[in-house]
Amino acid sequence: MSYDEDFQKWIKKVMSKIIESFGPNIDEAQYEITEISNVCMSTIHYACVKFKNRLTDQNEEHSIILKRPKQLEVWRQMMGSDLQFHNEISFYRMCARPDENFPRCFYVDEKPPMDSVIALENVSKRGYYPYTYKYNVPLEYTLAAMREIGRFHGRGYVMKELQKEKFFDIVGQFQGSKYDKFDEFKLFVNSQATRAVEYLRSHNHDAAFCDKMEALLSNAFDEVMNKMIKPLEPLSTICHGDFTLNNILFKREGDEQQHAMLIDFAACTYSTPVVDLSTYISLCCWHEVMKDKFFDVMRVYHDALKEYLLEAGIWNVDKYSYDVFLDDYKRGSLFGFVIASYFLPILMGYTSINEQQILEIGITEYCRKLKQKGGDEISKILADILLYLRDLGFLKHFL
Structure with missing residues (x-):
């Protein structure tokens, strides 16, 4: 069977399941696939479904996004796509309710390694859109993102306090994270994490500081990523795990304020909020936020987290004070820095993840080339982040 025939057979089966999700009162249902695109882990198909609703005698139209795993084996091994599809399917099956601020999920089917599928509402029809740029974000977008992740973390705390058994059943479904299983990804992380230190050495920075940071960051996968991702009670909650602009949509509401929606829950994990907060801040808004507005x-x-917990009646100042979360950030601030070390050149457009190149030259050579992308501009940004974390006293945990 050709690829096209195989795809047509697959899409017919999936779309019939999606149409069933709209209920029994459906007539004259039809669909079309409007476009296809690729993102880091998934192949994305955009679809439009039209039908007549017998109950209301109205014609309805729904825009849908279908996510499938990428087919390349090396990418599946490096990024753990089986695991990540499992996590996102678990999130939509067990966590996301229709009345909450998430895309509606029409259908999921978990068939690793190649045939899993997630069918989601295309929320652009509700006015949500991605921010155009991916770095150095205007403050209003960052504040919207922070309010939404505060509510997301708060939602986990509420369930943990009031529905403890259900909460840990959900947590038990998450199969770890990409930070603890894959040798290729470990090499990828460690090879990039010392880039800032090498830049500082070349500019005659303090040798003792460089020595200590190089010793730590040369094994950043184990000494930073794996240690920081582990749960720490009582502060651990369900974290997004990949809290970047790629996974946040925005909408300006009637109050003229930006509002955010989280998408893509493939990296959901049970950890402390620093894994989300430090990832966003180090990757997306270094200059404006870290130098001028970090504490704001x-x-x-x-404030968003506290408001959510107060409304749910579980606010506890000893567990959830501002100082507790600031201490958590200090303890784990290097988590986001390490992610920035390997992802910032990609985010800023100096390179992209090239699966074919990885196959042709091997992961070691690919990592060597990636470390040079963006030149001194990227290296200086990373060095500035590292020095600023030191100046704030956030590296005492490591030094």
């Missing part, structure tokens, strides 16, 4: 941004995050 943390306050906005904490």
Whole structure:
């Protein structure tokens, strides 16, 4: 069977299941696939479904996004796509309710390694859109993102306090994270994490500091990523795990304020909020936030979290004070820095993940080339982040 025939057979089966999800009162249902695109882990198909609703005698139209795993074996091994599809399917099956601020999920089917599928509402029809740029984000977008992740973390705390058994059943479904299983990804992380230190050495920075940071960051996968991702009670909650602009949509509401929606829950994990907060801040808004507005941004995050917990009646100042979350950030601030070390050149457009190149030259050579992308511009940004974390006293845990 050809690829096209195989795809047509697959899409017919999936779309019939999606149409069933709209209920029994459906007539004259039809669909079309409008376009296809690729993202880091998934192949995305955009679809439009039209039908007549017998109950209302109205014609309806729904825009849908279908996510499938990429077919390349090396990418599946490096990024753990089986695991990540499982996590996102678990999230939509067990966590996301229709009345909450998530895309509607029409259908999921878990068939690793190649045939899993997630069918989601295309929320662009509700006015949500991605931010155009991926770095150095205007403050209003960052504040919207922080308010939403504060509510997301708060939602986990509420379930943990009021529905403990259900909460840990959900947590038990998450199959770890990409930070603890894959040798290729470990090599990828460690090879990039020392880039800032090498830049500082070349500019005659303090040798003792460089020596200590190089010793730590040359094994960043184990000493930073794996250690920081582990749960720490009582602060651990369900974290997004990949809290970047790629996974946040925005909408300006009637109050003229930006509002955010989280998408893509493939990296959901049970950990402390620093894994989300440090990832966003280091990757997306270094200059504006870390140098001028860091503590203001943390306050906005904490205010949103506190409001959510107060409404649910579980606010506890000893567990959830601002100082507790700031201490968590200090303890794990290097988590986001390490992610920035390998992802910033990609985010800023100096390179892209090239699966074919990885196959042709091997992961070691690919990592060597990636470390040079963006030149001194990227290296200096990373060095500035590292020095600023040191100046704030956030590296004491590591030094």
